[in-house]
Amino acid sequence: MANLVNLDNIHHSYHKKTVLNEISLAIPEGRLFGLLGPSGSGKTTLVKIIIGLLTPDSGTVRIDGELMPSFQLMQKIGYMAQSDALYNELTARENIQFFASLYQIPKKRQKERISEAAELVSLSDELDKTLETFSGGMKRRLSLAIALLHQPKLLILDEPTVGIDPVLRASIWDAFRKMQQAGTTIIMTTHVMDEAEKCDNLALLRDGSFIAEGSPADLKAKSGTATLEAAFLHFGGTENAHTGNH
Numbered sequence: 663m664a665n666l667v668n669l670d671n672i673h674h675s676y677h678k679k680t681v682l683n684e685i686s687l688a689i690p691e692g693r694l695f696g697l698l699g700p701s702g703s704g705k706t707t708l709v710k711i712i713i714g715l716l717t718p719d720s721g722t723v724r725i726d727g728e729l730m731p732s733f734q735l736m737q738k739i740g741y742m743a744q745s746d747a748l749y750n751e752l753t754a755r756e757n758i759q760f761f762a763s764l765y766q767i768p769k770k771r772q773k774e775r776i777s778e779a780a781e782l783v784s785l786s787d788e789l790d791k792t793l794e795t796f797s798g799g800m801k802r803r804l805s806l807a808i809a810l811l812h813q814p815k816l817l818i819l820d821e822p823t824v825g826i827d828p829v830l831r832a833s834i835w836d837a838f839r840k841m842q843q844a845g846t847t848i849i850m851t852t853h854v855m856d857e858a859e860k861c862d863n864l865a866l867l868r869d870g871s872f873i874a875e876g877s878p879a880d881l882k883a884k885s886g887t888a889t890l891e892a893a894f895l896h897f898g899g900t901e902n903a904h905t906g907n908h
């Protein structure tokens with residue numbers, strides 16, 4: 663299967679402090695790929711570089727064979743940031759409509775796409791309520807609906823289920839699976855081990871470098887450990903290290 667995302671030797675630093683070092687990665691089309699790493703390991707920085715929000719000091723990102731950043735490619739990418747960029751005084755529908763216009767979804771397609779996206783995240787009955795009445799979990803789901811509104815080939819999610827209760831988390835994962843079945847490639851960052859466990863492939867990031875890559879089962883087998891958390895500590899070479907898991 664062709665690779666949708668190719669990262670080649672990415673380096674990045676903030677104020678001379680290296681936060682990403684020699685990052686190379688290939689993600690095949692249709693995969694649910696997890697970037698697992700403790701807080702501060704560089705996950706968000708890497709995600710911002712992949713989508714072209716940040717230019718690395720060196721190295722290249724190609725998506726679908728094209729070099730990033732590319733305005734054309736932005737149309738094929740959906741991004742859900744860690745914090746929700748929503749308008750509280752507007753209704754959910756108005757929020758989605760705003761982004762539908764930004765994505766330049768044709769007017770007659772918008773209504774249909776809004777219903778489909780709302781359905782996917784179980785918000786169909788809440789569309790005409792203002793966000794002031796929304797819980798944190800509802801806002802996260804609305805952000806997800808917005809990220810997938812234009813049916814991107816690549817969906818990038820930065821800790822999509824942080825602060826969400828287990829029932830909602832299950833319904834959000836349901837939405838990811840439906841997207842994946844429809845052919846979308848998904849990259850998600852996480853530091854939650856039970857979520858990492860559900861990814862097809864993982865790259866373990868520590869202090870800005872990949873310390874291991876593979877399916878959750880591969881990583882456990884290679885490290886001879888029973889859990890991903892133990893595998894992470896094994897590859898990091900610090901059995902007592904704190905993983906930042908919370």
Ligand SMILES: Nc1ncnc2c1ncn2[C@@H]1O[C@H](COP(=O)(O)OP(=O)(O)OP(=O)(O)O)[C@@H](O)[C@H]1O
Pocket residue numbers: 676677681699700701702703704705706707708853
């Ligand atoms: N704009 C910035 N300026 C300076 N330093 C930054 C900036 N953004 C991030 N950093 C630093 O770069 C490192 C990596 O941060 P990043 O946000 O990529 O990590 P992360 O793995 O996404 O963390 P978390 O899980 O807490 O979101 C951290 O040490 C952070 O303090």
